[in-house]
Amino acid sequence: MSVDIRRQGGVGQSVRRVDGVPKVKGEFEYASDLRRDGMLWGATLRSPHPHARIVSIDTTAALEAPGVVAVLTHTDVPGKKTFGLDVQDQPVLAADLVRYAGEAVAVVAAEDHELARAALKAIAVNYEVLTPVTDMEQALEPTAPPVHPQGNVVRTLTIVHGDPNALADAWVEGMYETGMQDQAPLGPEAGLAVPAADGGVDLFIATQWLHADLEQLAPCLDLPLEKVRLHLSGVGGAFGAREDVSMQIHACLLALRTKRPIKMSYGRQESFYGHVHRHPSRVWMRHGAPYEVPNARLEGTAVFTNNPPCGAMRGFGAVQACFAYEAQMDKLAVELNLDPIELRIKNALRSGSVLPTGQPIAGVAPVRECLQRLQQLPLPPEESALDRDPMLLPGGAGNVGHGEALKRGVGVAVGYKNLGYSEGFDDASEAWVRVSADREGPLAEVKTAAVDVGQGLDTIVTQIVRTELGIDRVLIRPPDTAIGSAGSSSASRQTMMTGGAVQLACQAVRAEIERSGGLQDLRRPVEATRVFHHRPTGKLDASGQGDPHVTFAFGAARAVVEVDQELGLVRVLQLAVAQDVGRALNPQSVLGQIEGGSAQGLGLALMEEVALVDGQLKNASFTDYLIPTILDMPPVVCEIVEEPEPGLPYGAKGVGEPSTVVVPAAVVAALRNATGRELRRAPVKPDDLVGL
Amino acid sequence: MEVLLPHSLDEALEIKAEHPEAVPLSGGTDLMVEMNFGRVRPPAIVDLSRVAELTTWREENGHAFLGSGVTYTTIVREMQAYEPLVQASRSVGSPQIRNRGTVGGNLGTASPAGDALPVLAAYDAEIVLRSRARGERSLPWNLFLTGPKKTATAPDELIIGARWRRLRGPGSFSKIGTRNAMVIAVAGLCLVIDEEHRRVNVALGSVGPTILRATQAEERVSAALASSGTWDDRSAPLNPQWIDEFAELVATAAQPLDDVRGTAAYRRHGCRVLSRRALGWALSERRLPTWL
Numbered sequence: 014m015s016v017d018i019r020r021q022g023g024v025g026q027s028v029r030r031v032d033g034v035p036k037v038k039g040e041f042e043y044a045s046d047l048r049r050d051g052m053l054w055g056a057t058l059r060s061p062h063p064h065a066r067i068v069s070i071d072t073t074a075a076l077e078a079p080g081v082v083a084v085l086t087h088t089d090v091p092g093k094k095t096f097g098l099d100v101q102d103q104p105v106l107a108a109d110l111v112r113y114a115g116e117a118v119a120v121v122a123a124e125d126h127e128l129a130r131a132a133l134k135a136i137a138v139n140y141e142v143l144t145p146v147t148d149m150e151q152a153l154e155p156t157a158p159p160v161h162p163q164g165n166v167v168r169t170l171t172i173v174h175g176d177p178n179a180l181a182d183a184w185v186e187g188m189y190e191t192g193m194q195d196q197a198p199l200g201p202e203a204g205l206a207v208p209a210a211d212g213g214v215d216l217f218i219a220t221q222w223l224h225a226d227l228e229q230l231a232p233c234l235d236l237p238l239e240k241v242r243l244h245l246s247g248v249g250g251a252f253g254a255r256e257d258v259s260m261q262i263h264a265c266l267l268a269l270r271t272k273r274p275i276k277m278s279y280g281r282q283e284s285f286y287g288h289v290h291r292h293p294s295r296v297w298m299r300h301g302a303p304y305e306v307p308n309a310r311l312e313g314t315a316v317f318t319n320n321p322p323c324g325a326m327r328g329f330g331a332v333q334a335c336f337a338y339e340a341q342m343d344k345l346a347v348e349l350n351l352d353p354i355e356l357r358i359k360n361a362l363r364s365g366s367v368l369p370t371g372q373p374i375a376g377v378a379p380v381r382e383c384l385q386r387l388q389q390l391p392l393p394p395e396e397s398a399l400d401r402d403p404m405l406l407p408g409g410a411g412n413v414g415h416g417e418a419l420k421r422g423v424g425v426a427v428g429y430k431n432l433g434y435s436e437g438f439d440d441a442s443e444a445w446v447r448v449s450a451d452r453e454g455p456l457a458e459v460k461t462a463a464v465d466v467g468q469g470l471d472t473i474v475t476q477i478v479r480t481e482l483g484i485d486r487v488l489i490r491p492p493d494t495a496i497g498s499a500g501s502s503s504a505s506r507q508t509m510m511t512g513g514a515v516q517l518a519c520q521a522v523r524a525e526i527e528r529s530g531g532l533q534d535l536r537r538p539v540e541a542t543r544v545f546h547h548r549p550t551g552k553l554d555a556s557g558q559g560d561p562h563v564t565f566a567f568g569a570a571r572a573v574v575e576v577d578q579e580l581g582l583v584r585v586l587q588l589a590v591a592q593d594v595g596r597a598l599n600p601q602s603v604l605g606q607i608e609g610g611s612a613q614g615l616g617l618a619l620m621e622e623v624a625l626v627d628g629q630l631k632n633a634s635f636t637d638y639l640i641p642t643i644l645d646m647p648p649v650v651c652e653i654v655e656e657p658e659p660g661l662p663y664g665a666k667g668v669g670e671p672s673t674v675v676v677p678a679a680v681v682a683a684l685r686n687a688t689g690r691e692l693r694r695a696p697v698k699p700d701d702l703v704g705l
Numbered sequence: 706m707e708v709l710l711p712h713s714l715d716e717a718l719e720i721k722a723e724h725p726e727a728v729p730l731s732g733g734t735d736l737m738v739e740m741n742f743g744r745v746r747p748p749a750i751v752d753l754s755r756v757a758e759l760t761t762w763r764e765e766n767g768h769a770f771l772g773s774g775v776t777y778t779t780i781v782r783e784m785q786a787y788e789p790l791v792q793a794s795r796s797v798g799s800p801q802i803r804n805r806g807t808v809g810g811n812l813g814t815a816s817p818a819g820d821a822l823p824v825l826a827a828y829d830a831e832i833v834l835r836s837r838a839r840g841e842r843s844l845p846w847n848l849f850l851t852g853p854k855k856t857a858t859a860p861d862e863l864i865i866g867a868r869w870r871r872l873r874g875p876g877s878f879s880k881i882g883t884r885n886a887m888v889i890a891v892a893g894l895c896l897v898i899d900e901e902h903r904r905v906n907v908a909l910g911s912v913g914p915t916i917l918r919a920t921q922a923e924e925r926v927s928a929a930l931a932s933s934g935t936w937d938d939r940s941a942p943l944n945p946q947w948i949d950e951f952a953e954l955v956a957t958a959a960q961p962l963d964d965v966r967g968t969a970a971y972r973r974h975g976c977r978v979l980s981r982r983a984l985g986w987a988l989s990e991r992r993l994p995t996w997l
Contacts, residue, residue: 642885
């Protein structure tokens with residue numbers, strides 16, 4: 014896991030990824046590769062019902078099954094019975110009620126994976142099946158059964174700005190929906206829990222946030238925080254799916270009970286049940302003016318249902334909103350007889366613009382610049398269908414057409430995402446840096462608890478150390494909970510937060526080295542630990558006014574699509590994304606983030622949806638949960654807009670999310686442009702495109 | 706679980722006679738998935754990958770014989786003369802799947818979404834089965850495929866391959882999926898023209914419990930081609946009304962259901978569009994000198 018790199022540059026250069034070669038060669042150790050002598054395998058029994066009362070659980074037969082060492086249910090949870098990232102309301106193992114199909118009811122430890130899975134079938138659970146709440150609006154009806162005792166409303170937020178009853182010269186309105194998307198990280202959930210001699214436990218885990226896991230684990234295990242030690246294992250993608258706890262507590266419970274190491278490793282199907290998804294949304298909007306408005310009324314409600322739980326996913330909350338408001342802006346452009354991109358350029362948010370929360374955009378906001386860059390890009394040339402490889406027509410490898418009924422469409426969208434955590438959360442990251450010298454010269458070591466989920470943080474940290482200290486040799490120590498929290502690898506925050514902490518620690522070390530005679534004269538190691546905080550934010554008042562966000566990153570996308578109008582099949586010819594990045598600390602890595610984020614956005618627009626029928630997941634595999642292939646994903650033309658953000662390290666904004674926010678809206682706008690259909694829901698189905 | 710490893714066809718038939726419960730394994734692209742999901746747990750497996758006799762194809766007496774162990778990659782590489790079969794094979798999964806997956810697997814699994822099956826049905830192929838006790842027998846494809854994921858294979862038999870009369874005439878295979886590659890068919894259609902018997906054959910996949918032939922559509926369009934003189938004069942146009950009727954009859958032949966991959970309405974619609982396109986391509990290709 015540790016990396017020692019010599020021939021790499023500093024901040025601003027397209028330095029090669031420190032984990033690139035091991036990953037390409039298959040040598041990188043992911044959490045699913047973890048092994049330990051004498052280890053047992055854990056497996057999870059999950060509820061087949063979206064809503065049911067547990068009448069009884071009988072584990073007798075399972076305990077007698079071959080190779081089984083332990084079978085645990087809710088009565089075996091020694092401490093707190095529930096966990097949760099924000100509110101601790103999710104049972105470690107269901108006690109009296111199951112609230113979604115796939116909820117964990119019991120866990121088994123056995124000598125191998127097969128035996129553990131086989132033993133699950135021997136656990137007899139007697140359920141009394143209850144009517145599930147499976148629709149977000151149904152959940153709000155007074156007759157709906159409460160999913161939790163406090164009712165079905167998680168939160169309602171009302172924002173009133175100016176005069177909400179103000180009139181406008183033109184109105185547009187619409188209803189919009191987005192489906193439940195899955196993060197589909199290529200590495201399913203996995204971890205290894207090892208019981209320790211002190212009665213505690215060491216957990217090696219692929220996660221996004223070691224300390225948040227720790228704070229949820231320790232109370233459930235009834236152990237003090239210092240007896241639960243988390244160590245980062247190789248993470249095969251996250252995108253929000255690893256922000257919530259999956260098998261962490263289960264593996265530790267089994268390890269503490271059996272006093273043997275426990276490995277748990279989900280397969281793809283179980284992964285769909287074992288992590289949260291992107292929230293589906295239903296949005297009604299009416300606009301009398303674009304973007305920055307003096308008067309606004311917004312109301313948002315999040316509800317509990319008995320569908321699979323949802324949580325973080327790339328572009329959290331901003332994706333669904335952008336899909337709706339950008340469709341509205343296109344309607345407004347029609348109403349005002351303006352070109353869609355002209356309407357956006359004319360009315361673009363800018364530094365100083367006031368948002369409906371009353372918060373002014375304090376930082377840079379090169380929104381117009383992003384749109385103008387897109388406007389200047391030529392459209393991809395028209396290609397005759399006859400000269401093309403049929404693979405490059407809508408329908409791809411299916412050979413469904415020779416160019417019949419093709420229609421091109423172009424769509425644009427602009428949007429933004431808050432960076433870092435909001436509403437007063439004390440967001441911070443800690444870093445330790447140590448400089449020593451040996452025969453090979455000076456060596457810088459860095460330690461944080463920050464997780465490189467694949468976004469390239471370790472490479473950025475290495476670049477920062479080299480820039481700040483001028484030392485070639487940088488060693489990144491494996492992240493664990495022995496150091497203070499780095500916060501989550503989410504909300505596009507690690508480059509600014511952990512990057513900021515590493516920069517501060519490096520500056521402290523550098524000052525100390527300079528005081529004691531410089532790097533050439535280094536007699537003893539010099540080290541420093543520093544914590545980086547972003548500027549404080551505030552909560553919203555009763556009318557939703559306040560200063561909730563640290564800052565924002567903006568992006569704009571243009572999609573060019575080709576639709577087979579008879580079959581409703583699509584080929585996206587080109588995506589162009591212009592993104593406000595503050596400063597590109599690693600331009601190659603920024604391009605990678607924009608391309609990857611665009612692919613996930615295209616997936617939401619065209620195919621990715623967790624299919625649910627009566628609360629049951631119908632496509633829990635990559636056979637039927639489709640993500641884009643190389644024949645679906647076009648080249649991405651990236652325009653990196655650099656305008657350093659004051660107050661952030663090197664002026665760099667987070668870059669992971671804006672493309673995912675804007676691409677779904679742009680792709681669907683292009684489909685509307687090609688077909689003339691309203692298309693109010695993503696993902697767009699072939700039926701929608703042919704009007705069935 | 707016992708894994709049996711025959712090195713010849715005789716040895717494989719011997720094993721199947723003694724272990725009729727042994728499930729044949731070829732590329733494993735269906736069976737291993739089912740096993741990983743815990744849906745099947747056969748007491749024994751007979752791995753046919755070492756049986757060389759099954760992995761070849763040949764032409765003899767105006768017929769083609771395709772061994773059950775021939776992979777889709779081999780078909781794409783070697784069987785260009787059978788264009789619909791190549792098109793179907795190229796639409797199967799990913800390169801890795803095509804390197805492993807075999808026609809025998811499509812036949813043995815007998816899913817209505819098996820991509821090669823509409824082609825074999827349009828070719829009027831016979832499926833060749835063999836056992837130690839009773840030797841070889843052949844069944845027309847529609848008697849072999851007895852239902853969704855059901856075949857007429859006896860417990861002691863192995864699927865040896867498929868045989869069909871070589872058709873003179875153009876044809877194509879098309880598959881609708883909701884992404885541009887690596888997708889299970891929402892609807893599949895194979896249309897071939899048999900110049901010798903002056904017939905148009907149309908087979909549909911993924912729109913019924915098993916592979917379907919649109920017989921009424923076939924008969925009407927074959928007759929229409931006769932009445933418009935198109936069988937003799939390839940440039941003689943077919944009345945557009947006949948093309949509409951053909952597409953409608955193909956759509957009517959479909960027996961689609963709603964499922965997670967697509968709606969019944971879209972599947973039927975897809976059959977209508979694909980049949981019209983496939984007929985159009987075949988008729989224009991007939992006019993090219995290649996087929997004269």
